[in-house]
Amino acid sequence: MNIFKLSIKNIFNKPLSSSISLALLVLGVGIISLLLQLNTLIKDQMDNNLRGIDMVVGAKGSPLQLILSSVYHIDSPTGNISLAEAETISNNRMVGSSIKILYGDNYKGFRIVGAEKKFIELYKGVIKEGKDWDNPYEVLVGSKVYEKLKINLGDELISSHGLRETGQSHDEGTFKVVGLLKPSNSVIDQLIITSPQSVWDIHETHDHDEHENENEHENEHEHDNREITAMLIKFKSPMNIIQFPRQINENTNLQAAVPSYEISRLFKLFGFGIETLSYLAYLIIIVSGFSLFINLFNSMRERKYEMALIRTLGASRFQLSTMIIFESLVLTISGFILGLLFSRFGVMFVSSLMEESINYNLNSLKILNEEYWLLGLSVLIGVVSSLIPAIQVYKMNISKILADA
Amino acid sequence: MLKTKEVEFNYDNQMFFKFQNIDLNSNENLLIIGESGVGKTTLMHLLAGLLKSNSGSIKLFDKELNQMSSYQLDSFRKNNIGIVFQRPHFVNSLTVKENLQLAQYIANKNDNNRIESILKNLNIFEKSNKKTNQLSQGEKQRVSIALAIVNSPKLILADEPTSSLDDNNCSKVIKLLKKQATDFGAQLIVITHDSRLKKHFKKSIEL
Numbered sequence: 172m173n174i175f176k177l178s179i180k181n182i183f184n185k186p187l188s189s190s191i192s193l194a195l196l197v198l199g200v201g202i203i204s205l206l207l208q209l210n211t212l213i214k215d216q217m218d219n220n221l222r223g224i225d226m227v228v229g230a231k232g233s234p235l236q237l238i239l240s241s242v243y244h245i246d247s248p249t250g251n252i253s254l255a256e257a258e259t260i261s262n263n264r265m266v267g268s269s270i271k272i273l274y275g276d277n278y279k280g281f282r283i284v285g286a287e288k289k290f291i292e293l294y295k296g297v298i299k300e301g302k303d304w305d306n307p308y309e310v311l312v313g314s315k316v317y318e319k320l321k322i323n324l325g326d327e328l329i330s331s332h333g334l335r336e337t338g339q340s341h342d343e344g345t346f347k348v349v350g351l352l353k354p355s356n357s358v359i360d361q362l363i364i365t366s367p368q369s370v371w372d373i374h375e376t377h378d379h380d381e382h383e384n385e386n387e388h389e390n391e392h393e394h395d396n397r398e399i400t401a402m403l404i405k406f407k408s409p410m411n412i413i414q415f416p417r418q419i420n421e422n423t424n425l426q427a428a429v430p431s432y433e434i435s436r437l438f439k440l441f442g443f444g445i446e447t448l449s450y451l452a453y454l455i456i457i458v459s460g461f462s463l464f465i466n467l468f469n470s471m472r473e474r475k476y477e478m479a480l481i482r483t484l485g486a487s488r489f490q491l492s493t494m495i496i497f498e499s500l501v502l503t504i505s506g507f508i509l510g511l512l513f514s515r516f517g518v519m520f521v522s523s524l525m526e527e528s529i530n531y532n533l534n535s536l537k538i539l540n541e542e543y544w545l546l547g548l549s550v551l552i553g554v555v556s557s558l559i560p561a562i563q564v565y566k567m568n569i570s571k572i573l574a575d576a
Numbered sequence: 577m578l579k580t581k582e583v584e585f586n587y588d589n590q591m592f593f594k595f596q597n598i599d600l601n602s603n604e605n606l607l608i609i610g611e612s613g614v615g616k617t618t619l620m621h622l623l624a625g626l627l628k629s630n631s632g633s634i635k636l637f638d639k640e641l642n643q644m645s646s647y648q649l650d651s652f653r654k655n656n657i658g659i660v661f662q663r664p665h666f667v668n669s670l671t672v673k674e675n676l677q678l679a680q681y682i683a684n685k686n687d688n689n690r691i692e693s694i695l696k697n698l699n700i701f702e703k704s705n706k707k708t709n710q711l712s713q714g715e716k717q718r719v720s721i722a723l724a725i726v727n728s729p730k731l732i733l734a735d736e737p738t739s740s741l742d743d744n745n746c747s748k749v750i751k752l753l754k755k756q757a758t759d760f761g762a763q764l765i766v767i768t769h770d771s772r773l774k775k776h777f778k779k780s781i782e783l
Contacts, residue, residue, distance in 0.1 A: 172678045177669075177678060181669045474668070476665045477666060480666065481678070483626065483653065484679045484723070485650050485653045485683055486650065490682070573621070573626070573661065574617050
């Protein structure tokens, strides 16, 4: 038996009032930590996919949509642009490197992207099994895709038109899996990648069937009429990021969007919600501090005879005050730990939800710096809320309490 | 072993007590008897070092209590004095055994054999793992005696241990207290208004 054990016994002796304070703290800490985790994980994930892309050029429309579709592969593309126009831009002296990508099809909900081979290098993709594509209709498959759909080397994938599973399937759109990519923790994990030529080939025939009344169809077989969905651009000098996108937006009928700018705009939009929610969570933590204080204050009154007894047994004032502070700290620290567990389950839950809808994986359970602050805050709440009860116990007049009995 | 001289105490200048001198030798037990309101509890708290007198001297085991700090008194109490209260008090979150272990911990001791032998001696060993609020009144009183003697005090102070008991139980309890004091080598001072106890003590003073 010691003072620490006694504190714990005291907590368990009052399960109801202890667990109310605890639950409030777990909720407060849990919400804040969950927000911190999600914020960091999403930001990391987004930044990770942003590496090496200074600007994206695509069809006119919402710049955010252009970024989400062609960098993160989670929204529909704004439309297509002509290959010739894209070439003009990529030949500009300000452009360091450019990667053309084009969409068209999906296989069971996973997008099939026609892209230059540089695209895989951009995300540091490494082939785990098999080889790179050499011919049209040969594809490389990202790790999430083959894990989820149990695709093996040499399998044939029959694609569906559009980006959703429900699109009609092309009979001629049969792709052959020639390589599997290692997990890279970037967007290529959830893509099926092939040469641009494959996508052009399919859609040439396809467009022929589908849109016979459209004007362009007479020129279809000319090479110049080939289209791409977007082009990812890296500048020679970071300075170009200021003027070049504006030039494109003003002087051509293409759209240029800067991913880092769009993403920070996006974060500002939902950052407001996060901020409000975290203020609410801090409020809950403060309320838990009050509940802890009331809890300790009441139990101190109820336990004044046993405190007096412990003093007559020879315990010092200091030991008794320590016991009160211990009781509070045990509650707040376990509240902190349970709060972190709560947030980790929350992250797992959210990421399993997100993985289903947008094929993103957010699992990472490291402790963030801000969470150490949260630990500090919990300890502070524990000490502050037990301070007045502890001082009262320190000043307690045992003789008077015992004489009143 | 106990020598008091002209001890005076007043509560907030309202109640004033002047106690007669006490001189007690080693190996003697003492009964202090007095009507309500003569300051019995006050005297007991003074002897236990829970209160400090305004003037006079209390010499217990050759130590002058009035000259000790509050911290020294705590330490003196845990090494020398066991207290049996009029109404038993316990730490409610702990079992009987844990209460005794806590008392030992406070006195920097750890001796489960002694706890066992005390509980057996008081016939409450089978209640060791019961919470104290599950005990009967009689059992509670025994546990409170156990708490008073667990740290082998040289002096046991008992405040009205028999006031609410019938004649039969009164005599049982006082015999038990005396036996425990003898068994564990402690002196006993009982403070009470209960005149039935007179016949059990050779030495008594009246306040």
